[in-house]
Amino acid sequence: MCHQNTIILTSINLNDMNKILFILFTLAVSVNNLYGQNKTIRGRVISDLYETEPAVLIIVDDTLEVGKTDLNGFFKITIPVSVKKILFFSLGVEPAIIELSDNCNEVEVVMLASYTYDFQSPKKINRIRMRRFDQLPKIHKQAFEKGLFKTDNSCYTQEFKPFFKKKQE
Template sequence: MKINIVITMVLFLFSFFINGQTRSVNGKVISEDLEPLAGVQIRNSDNELLGETDFDGQFKIIISGKNDTLCLDFIGMEFTEIKLKEDCNNVEIIMMYYVIYDFISSKKIDRLRKKRYKKLNEKHLFATDKGIFQYKHSCYIRNFKQLQLD
């Protein structure tokens, strides 16, 4: 009986080291209008659902150590992809609205989107000043992606 328990414990510890380390990441997701977003789906780069935000836009997820990319998706918002830094355990994200531009070239659309994207840092600081966010600087990398129009 004791041997079975010992073997089970060893296998459990061995499987833990094979799968790698995990870490807990928590945070908050808001819109450009600084309103919390409830129901934002958070996925990893393998498109595996990790969790969703609650009514206040808060979330807490567990990710594997090898996966450092989070993808956020919500109806009416642009798809957001962030790359977490190594010591990043608390993320505060502002999602941009998905805007339909009629009768405009894709280059002009991207110029307008980039203009809004550049204002996200200012909005982050404003959200910190209003007490919505805790940290003045984000601990992740977020790059602007041009639209892929067909």
């Protein structure tokens, strides 16, 4: 009889051990996922005149600076996986707001040179800027052909921000 009790206790201990192992495994996976919520983005920033853009600020969540480009326009940043929009800001160029696709780890951005528009209506200024903005995919492809970029098309969408919005009536 003593021998049977030992067998029963051993089987109970094995069940408890399986539960403990399952809980430890779940905790280990959870902790790993907690630390794995960031992703690294690499890339380069140039102007629409094919010049590298040094010291471009890279901002997420509207206020958090996560990096800046080096003298050749290259950057490497680590951002949370939940971040989809990135702002690139520098003097002499218009700010660029991009929205990342899901598997986008290489970001190559073309920023429009900033101009002063005198004696023109806000509507006309926005039309001129929009025409230049529409040329960005073509400029990106040409930058690839010149060896400035690694890919011939971008893995993100870039949004146009008008300087002036229509009046609400």
